[in-house]
Amino acid sequence: MIPLLLIAGLTLATAAVALALRNLIHSALLLIASWAGIAAFYLWAGAEFVAFAQVLVYVGAVSMVVLFAVLLTRRSRDDISVAIDSPARGIAALLTGGAVLGVLFGAVISSPLGAPAAGARPSLSVKELGLQLMGPHAAALLIVGVLLTVALLGAVVIAAGDRTDAAERKPEGNP
Amino acid sequence: MTYSPLHLCLLFSSALFCIGLIGALARSNTILVLLGVELMLNAANLNFIAFWRYGPPTAPGTGVIFVIFAIAVAAAEAAVGLALVIAVYRHHRSIRLQDANQLKG
Numbered sequence: 283m284i285p286l287l288l289i290a291g292l293t294l295a296t297a298a299v300a301l302a303l304r305n306l307i308h309s310a311l312l313l314i315a316s317w318a319g320i321a322a323f324y325l326w327a328g329a330e331f332v333a334f335a336q337v338l339v340y341v342g343a344v345s346m347v348v349l350f351a352v353l354l355t356r357r358s359r360d361d362i363s364v365a366i367d368s369p370a371r372g373i374a375a376l377l378t379g380g381a382v383l384g385v386l387f388g389a390v391i392s393s394p395l396g397a398p399a400a401g402a403r404p405s406l407s408v409k410e411l412g413l414q415l416m417g418p419h420a421a422a423l424l425i426v427g428v429l430l431t432v433a434l435l436g437a438v439v440i441a442a443g444d445r446t447d448a449a450e451r452k453p454e455g456n457p
Numbered sequence: 458m459t460y461s462p463l464h465l466c467l468l469f470s471s472a473l474f475c476i477g478l479i480g481a482l483a484r485s486n487t488i489l490v491l492l493g494v495e496l497m498l499n500a501a502n503l504n505f506i507a508f509w510r511y512g513p514p515t516a517p518g519t520g521v522i523f524v525i526f527a528i529a530v531a532a533a534e535a536a537v538g539l540a541l542v543i544a545v546y547r548h549h550r551s552i553r554l555q556d557a558n559q560l561k562g
Contacts, residue, residue: 283462283465286462286465286466286469287465290465290469290472293469293473294469294472294473294476297473297476297477297496298476300492301476301477301479301480301483301484301489301492301493301496302480306486306488306489309489309492310492313492313495313496316496317499320473320499320502320503323466323469323503323506324506327466327506327507327509327510328510329506329509329510329520329521329524331521331525332502332506332521332524332525332528335524335525335528336528339528339529339531339532340495340499340528343532344495344531344532344535347535347536347539348488348491348492348535348539350539351488351539351542351543352488354543354546355488355542355543355546355552357550364484364485364486364489371482371483371485372483374482375478375479375482375483376479376483378478378479378482379475379476379478379479379482380475382474382475382478383471383472383475386471386474386475387468387471390464390467390468390471391460391464391468395461395463395464395467395511403510404509404510404514404517406517406518406521410517410518411518411521411522414517414518414522415522415525419522422526426526426529426530429529429530429533430529430532430533433533433534433536433537434533434536436537436540437536437537437539437540438540440537440540440541440543440544441539441540441543441544443544443547
């Protein structure tokens with residue numbers, strides 16, 4: 283129980299600080315810590331494969347893509363700090379989030395989830411997982427492969443931009 | 458009153474979801490909004506694992522396989538989202554959400 287509380291506290295604190303900071307790079311680096319905390323939760327819960335997938339995909343790949351996006355979309359060397367937005371917007375967001383949090387906490391606490399099945403820790407080896415993925419879930423695996431290919435090709439096409447666009451913007455001068 | 462581990466896991470994931478929601482609503486920087494959405498997706502994955510671990514027994518590996526597919530889709534979403542951020546930046550020279558207010562580039 284203590285590890286869960288530690289992991290939860292660390293993850294929530296880093297996520298909250300990351301979304302409140304002004305410096306985008308600091309936000310991205312703190313979110314890496316938050317994602318690593320989520321991977322630690324998966325390890326604690328016994329889902330080792332998901333934990334390693336989380337480390338590979340989020341801590342390794344998505345964080346790098348986010349950092350690249352931050353660095354590619356800044357106008358000058360010190361344009362990585364974003365001003366805090368209007369206080370009204372922040373207060374409205376806090377009120378909405380607090381209301382959702384209250385509803386969710388109330389629903390979770392008041393629901394009888396039953397006693398935990400003591401000792402009934404489900405175990406799943408990587409071999410079993412692979413057999414499941416290639417057996418009953420083979421169609422879903424193929425569709426996810428196609429989805430990833432199409433999405434990454436689409437991302438390249440969207441981000442690359444066309445040459446005429448760049449040529450016609452050149453006279454404006456590169457800020 | 459003591460809570461079962463499942464309760465604690467669900468409270469953890471609801472808190473993470475709400476942090477992501479507040480971040481996505483309060484900030485006007487597109488990258489931070491996208492990161493808030495990613496946090497909400499992660500909170501949903503936490504729920505899958507929590508119910509797989511502590512919920513009533515089901516077919517082995519149901520929750521784990523669901524989370525693996527969710528992570529794959531989330532990776533695709535992050536790649537396309539950040540490509541869109543770069544495309545918007547190229548048109549508007551800004552990634553504030555309020556500045557991207559026209560459909561024609």
